C-alpha cells in the first residue's frame with residue numbers, strides 16, 4: 490500500500506474500519522472458521538481483520554506489503570522455508586541468537602551451508618550477494634549495535650534469485666526502511682518496539698514483489714505461523730503510539746549513552762549515536778534516529794555485571810526489549826551467546842524519565858561495588 494501521510498500520522502490513521510457505524514478500532518475477533526460464501530474461509534489462511542489492518546499499517550510505512558506472523562522467529566522461518574536444497578547462506582557474525590540457531594540447525598542437518606560475515610564489512614557482504622542464495626543482514630545488530638551499509642550492499646551485483654533480507658527490529662520502520670535501500674525483505678519482531686508493551690509475540694515481513702509475497706503467505710498458512718486475533722489487536726494498538734514512544738526512548742538512550750561513556754567503570758559503550766561508535770557516520774546517514782538500545786561493557790566482568798542487573802529498581806532485569814519499561818540483561822548469560830564480552834549489558838531504554846534511569850544505574854553500580862566517578866572511559 491502507498492503511504493502519503495507522514496509516518497507519525499500514518500501510524501495513527503492507517504488500518505482503521507471505514508464504514509459508518511463501525512467501531513474506530515477493529516475488535517478482537519476470535520474465529521477459526523467463517524460462514525461459507527463470504528470470501529473468508531479459515532483463519533490460518535489469513536483473513537482476520539486485525540491482521541489485515543496491522544499489515545496495511547506496517548506495509549505502508551516501509552513501502553511494501555506486509556505479512557504478519559505469530560512471532561519474529563516464525564517470520565524468519567518463513568524466509569528460510571523458501572530456500573532451495575543446498576542453499577548458501579550469509580549471516581552476520583552478530584545477530585539475533587534465534588536466527589543464528591535456525592541457520593545452524595539447517596546447516597547441521599545438511600539443508601544449507603552458512604558463512605558468517607562481520608556486520609560492518611561492506612565488501613564481504615557485496616561479495617556474498619554474488620555467490621549466496623540468502624544474504625541476511627541485521628542492522629543495527631543485536632546486541633553489539635553494529636551497523637551495515639545497506640544501500641551499498643543492496644546495490645551490488647547479485648546471483649540470480651538471491652534474496653537480501655534485513656532484520657529491521659532494532660531500527661523500527663520509523664528509523665530505517667530497508668526496501669527503499671534495496672533489500673527484498675524487511676523483518677520485524679513486532680514483539681519488540683512495534684508492540685511496545687512486552688505483552689505479545691508477533692512478527693512481520695515486508696516485501697514488494699508479488700510472487701515473493703505469495704510464497705511467504707503460503708508458507709505462513711501451511712506452517713500455521715499465523716498470529717492470533719488478540720496479538721494482532723495488541724500489536725496494532727501498540728503501533729499507534731510507536732512514534733511518541735520511540736522519540737522519547739531514543740532521546741533518553743542518547744543521554745544515557747553519553748553519561749555511561751563518561752564513567753570509569755565502563756569499558757565500552759556501544760550506541761550508534763556516539764561519535765566513538767566505529768561506524769557512527771554510516772549510522773547517521775542511514776538511520777533517521779539512533780534507536781533505544783545500548784550495550785555497554787562492565788569493566789569488572791560478569792560477576793559485577795550480574796550484580797548490577799540484580800540491583801536496579803526502576804530498570805527491570807529481564808530479557809527482550811522495545812517495551813515502555815526499560816529492561817536490561819547480561820547477554821553472555823543467555824544460552825548461545827557465550828561468545829559475547831562477559832560483562833556486556835544490553836539495555837532497552839523505555840519511556841521513564843531518563844534521569845531516574847541514570848540514577849537507578851548509578852545506585853546499581855555502587856551496590857555492585859563499582860566506582861561511579863567519571864573516568865577516562867578507556
Ligand SMILES: *Cc1c(COP(=O)(O)O)cnc(C)c1O
Nearest residue numbers: 560561562585631658678680691
Ligand atoms: C526478538 C528478535 C527476533 C525474534 O522475534 P520473536 O518475536 O522473539 O520471535 C528477531 N530479531 C531480532 C533482532 C530480535 O530482537
